[in-house]
Amino acid sequence: MKKEEILEYLKSDKANSLFKKADKIRKLYCGDKVFIRGIVEFSNHCCRSCLYCGLRQENKKILRYRMTSGEIIRLARQIIEQGVKTIVLQSGDDFGFSQKTLSDIILNIKRANPEVAITLCLGERPFDDYRAFRDAGADRYLLKHETANPRLYERLHPGQSLKKRIETLEYLKKLGYQIGAGNIVGLPGQTLEDLAEDILFMKELDVDMAGIGPFIPQKATPLSNQPPGKLDLTLKVLALTRIITKNTHLPSTTALATSDPQNGQVLGLKAGCNVLMPDFTPESYRKNYTIYDNKVRVSLDRARELIFKAGRLVSPSRGDSLKCKRRPKDYAYT
Numbered sequence: 034m035k036k037e038e039i040l041e042y043l044k045s046d047k048a049n050s051l052f053k054k055a056d057k058i059r060k061l062y063c064g065d066k067v068f069i070r071g072i073v074e075f076s077n078h079c080c081r082s083c084l085y086c087g088l089r090q091e092n093k094k095i096l097r098y099r100m101t102s103g104e105i106i107r108l109a110r111q112i113i114e115q116g117v118k119t120i121v122l123q124s125g126d127d128f129g130f131s132q133k134t135l136s137d138i139i140l141n142i143k144r145a146n147p148e149v150a151i152t153l154c155l156g157e158r159p160f161d162d163y164r165a166f167r168d169a170g171a172d173r174y175l176l177k178h179e180t181a182n183p184r185l186y187e188r189l190h191p192g193q194s195l196k197k198r199i200e201t202l203e204y205l206k207k208l209g210y211q212i213g214a215g216n217i218v219g220l221p222g223q224t225l226e227d228l229a230e231d232i233l234f235m236k237e238l239d240v241d242m243a244g245i246g247p248f249i250p251q252k253a254t255p256l257s258n259q260p261p262g263k264l265d266l267t268l269k270v271l272a273l274t275r276i277i278t279k280n281t282h283l284p285s286t287t288a289l290a291t292s293d294p295q296n297g298q299v300l301g302l303k304a305g306c307n308v309l310m311p312d313f314t315p316e317s318y319r320k321n322y323t324i325y326d327n328k329v330r331v332s333l334d335r336a337r338e339l340i341f342k343a344g345r346l347v348s349p350s351r352g353d354s355l356k357c358k359r360r361p362k363d364y365a366y367t
C-alpha cells in the first residue's frame with residue numbers, strides 16, 4: 034500500500050470494511066489465538082522530559098518508586114505460576130538500576146524458567162547494556178518510536194533524536210532481539226501524513242511487534258490541556274498496520290481501554306490485534322506509574338474475559354515473533 038492509499042483510509046469515514054480486512058489478515062497470518070504478556074512496571078523513575086508523559090523528571094507530584102530485585106523476581110515467579118509465558122519488565126529511563134542489577138534479575142528469572150520469554154522496555158541505555166541484557170537471556174526489546182516525524186519527535190522529546198532511536202532499534206535487531214516499535218495517535222501537532230509515515234516506518238524496519246495507542250493527556254505535563262487522540266483513528270492505524278505488516282504482533286493496548294473502558298480493547302482485537310498485556314504491578318506501586326491520566330488496570334482475568342468477548346482463544350505459548358528471522362540463541366542461563 035502506498036502512502037496516498039493509506040492516507041485515503043485514514044481520512045475515510047468508512048472504517049468497517051478496513052477493520053474486516055485487517056481481521057481477515059490477522060486470522061490468516063497470526064491465527065485466532067491471543068498471546069498474553071504480563072507487565073511489571075518496576076520503576077517510575079525517569080531521567081527524560083517527554084512532553085506527554087507523567088513520569089518525566091520535572092514532575093514532582095508523583096511518588097517515585099523502585100521495586101527491589103527480590104520483589105521483581107518473586108513477582109515474575111508468581112506471574113509464571115499463573116500460566117503467563119512472557120514477562121515484560123518495564124520502567125522509565127532509570128539509571129538507578131545498573132547494568133549488573135538488571136542482568137542479574139533477567140538471569141535469575143531465566144535460569145529458573147528457560148521456557149519463558151523476557152521482554153524489556155527500559156528506554157534508551159548505553160549499547161553495552163543491551164548486549165549484557167541479551168547475554169543474560171532477554172529475548173525482546175520494546176522501544177516505541179512514538180512518531181516518525183523527526184521535527185515532531187524532537188519537539189516532544191527534549192534532548193533526544195529520532196535518529197538515535199532508529200539506530201538503537203537497528204542495533205537491538207542486530208543483537209538478535211525481537212524488536213518492538215510503535216507510535217502514539219493524536220499527538221498535538223501530528224498530521225495524518227505523519228501517521229501514514231509511522232506505518233510505513235514500522236513496515237520498513239520489519240518490527241516484530243508494534244505498540245499503538247491514542248494520546249491521553251496527563252495533568253502534570255505541558256500537554257495537559259490538549260485533546261486526547263481519537264479511538265476510531267487509532268483503530269484505523271492498527272488495522273492498516275496489520276494489513277501492511279501482516280504478521281507483526283499487535284497488542285490491543287491499555288490506552289485503548291482507557292479511551293473506552295468497556296469496548297476499547299475488544300475493538301482493538303477486532304481491528305487486527307493479537308496480543309493483550311495485563312498489568313501485574315502491585316497496586317501500591319502501580320498507582321504511581323502515571324504515564325497518562327486514568328490508566329485502566331487490565332488484570333489477567335480481565336484479559337481472558339476480553340479474549341472470550343472477542344470470540345478468540347487464549348494462546349498457551351509464549352508467542353515469539355512470527356517473522357521467523359530472529360530466533361532465541363543460547364544464553365548464559367543454559
Ligand code: SF4
Binds near residue numbers: 081087125
Ligand atoms: S515516555 Fe518514557 S522516557 Fe519519556 S518521560 Fe515517560 S517514561 Fe520517561
